[in-house]
Amino acid sequence: MSRRVVGPFNRVEGDLEVKLDIAAGKVCEARVVAPLYRGFEQMLVGRDPRDALVYTPRICGICSVAQSVATARALAALEGVAPPDNGRLSTNLVLANENVADHLTHFYLFFMPDFAHDAYRGEPWFGIAGERFKAARGTAAAEVLPARAEFLHLMGLLAGKWPHSLAIQPGGTTRAIEPQERIRIGALLHAFRRFLERTLFGDELEAIVEIGSADALMRWYGSGDPARSDFTRFLHIAEALQLERLGRAGDLFMSYGAYDEVDERLFRAGVWQGGERMPLRPESIHEDLAHSWMGLRSSPKHPYEGVTVPAVPTEEGYSWCKAPRLGGRVVEVGALARQLIDGHPLALDLVARGGGNVRSRVIARLLELARVTLAMERWAREIVPGEPFCHHGALPEEGQGMGLIEAARGSLGHWIGVRNGRIHNYQIIAPTTWNFSPRDSNGVPGALEQALVGAPVREGERDPLVVQHIVRSFDPCMACTVH
């Protein structure tokens, strides 16, 4: 058996290291290391609760709005305030703008360039990937960056700027939209839809969201040139490299539910295991510190009771990341979990056949990209200029609040405790904290650690590409993971 330390991984947000034990050409054990600690939970203690709206977006440059929304939800729970319809719609649009832009960035800039690596030059499919997805200078990046930037004009209109806006408040948004601005939002969304249809999908968004099974997907893929769109290029490569056989974790999925509609969420909340959807019980979330570089170790605690005190790194632990568990179990979060728990037939079928894997995670992300863009068009139409965007509440001197939302990468939770008008405790569990957690006190590895076991490693490969594919299939955000 040999041990290999892989890292840094670029094209993930933040710094990441993976320690692999390799035997007989396969990974037999993996340890995921989050090597940077910043301490936002400590910074917030003692501050006025409203300051969290400035601090938490700055946890992460790529999920900044998601952090804002989670804070706003937690404060709204404390205040007992809810946004008016316009504030709800505007928040949905801003959050969706970030999430959709993140999915796009992940696919084009972070994930696909690995298939343009010179190590694949001899593969028969390299012709459709090499020039297209080559990091930094591929033809795809040249088309995607301007489309992404134009799409983010929605942020300029609805949130002032991105990242790090203060437009999302507990009672709604600070930016009322005028009638002509609503028209402009519609125009930007239309332009983005056309980009997706022309470049990413090669088909109408309505046709993509109608694909209802794994077989239907392959029929759609087979109905034309595999190089007719970037989605079909991916499906072609995925077939050749059998990506559906890589990166399977424990297949227990969780979603807090995403985007507020009038009485429900666009994508419903829940937990998925073994073909069954169960209700989410947030009170059964605990964080385990057994293998984290954390002081004041104790039995796993619910975030309301959670403690964050970093320790000097020792041999006992191996990551700054804590190990969140749901009812003591490891869960996987992300677009696949959301689409599965919401009951989209394609996600259901993909998971029934092969669980969470590199291919199904990427397909779910692209499916969601189409579904959310369609929802954005509707939300923009539902805004009523002239009606209020923000309600106003008052913070109590004492209390607790939680904000559970879905960021691009999965379930994001904030738990705040207030005493004497000041933050007494603030705990955050980010999507990649779930996916990239270290082992817990029972020695059970986190989702990525499980997903890497069995990955084939070629002789002499210093930075195994298969490991890169598996790691990036989760779309990790290390800035959020430890915060």
Next chain:
Amino acid sequence: MRNRDAGARSLLWLQSGGCGGCSLSLLGAEGPDLATALEGAGIDLLWHPAVSEANGSEFLDLLQRIVDGEIALDILCLEGAVVRGPNGSGLFHVLSGSGRPMMEWIEALARRAGQVVAVGSCAAFGGISSGGGNAIGACGLQYAGARAGGLLGEDFCSSNGMPVVNIGGCPVHPNWVIETLAQIAMGELGRDALDAFARPRSYADHLVHHGCPRNEFYEYKASAEQASDLGCMMEHLGCMGTQAHADCNTRLWNGEGSCLRGGFACINCTGPGFEEPGHVFGLTQKIAGIPVGLPTDMPKAWFVALASLSKAATPKRLKENAVADHIVVPPKTREKP
């Protein structure tokens, strides 16, 4: 790694104690996009964490070869604060795969670079990463807050004789970075192009107040009272736009925005120490009803006198619109009295 064009300036971009938001902002560059802008400026990107192909050992080899002097590094950009804790060990950020604290890598590379650039307020001053009690010992490359020093020391100069250039901002505007890098690549950025905190004067000689669409409300002291109101946010909502150095309202963000245009206060994110204003963000500190943070180069007595005069003359239109979230009283049309 691309072949280097003859005469091109090499650029290495590293991240440490930060959120990556400056890079994400930079990826939103428009007219032209980032890759085209760098190419046009004659900058050859050796490596950037969000866009480059090289991983792990290939990347670590690159760093080592720069440190060993085998590859010339013209421009080093750091995004995120330098993390010195715990107890000066730097162990709160050990660069993956290297077993070595990131702060040591940053220092070794900075000493090889033609010009060192701090991208964003974290790398420049410590920024949000040094907030709260600064338990991680975060600091900037050449400043810790407003105090000169930081990781490299007050007297540090890059091999071109320049101090660290501090592109403060949380995040930075993409064009602040692109234009500064282009000036460096073309040899056009001298000491006189930097302000007292070594920020590029190209954007730091402006105030956020310039071009603020709420200027008419400011003139008449018609003030917003709560989030989403249209009025001036200086009197009640903590806006620091009259003191903050940046061109956010003349350059605009994401095509059409700025903090003020987004309906929330400027928090002076380009300045050292913005993360600890000494009061709640978004609430104006006052003494005897007068805001503490007045424009920095205006006599206070004059400001108070002018403010009370203009307040007395505030038109009904501004008074009502200031506390509404959309225009409720339009301007009068002269032709139809």
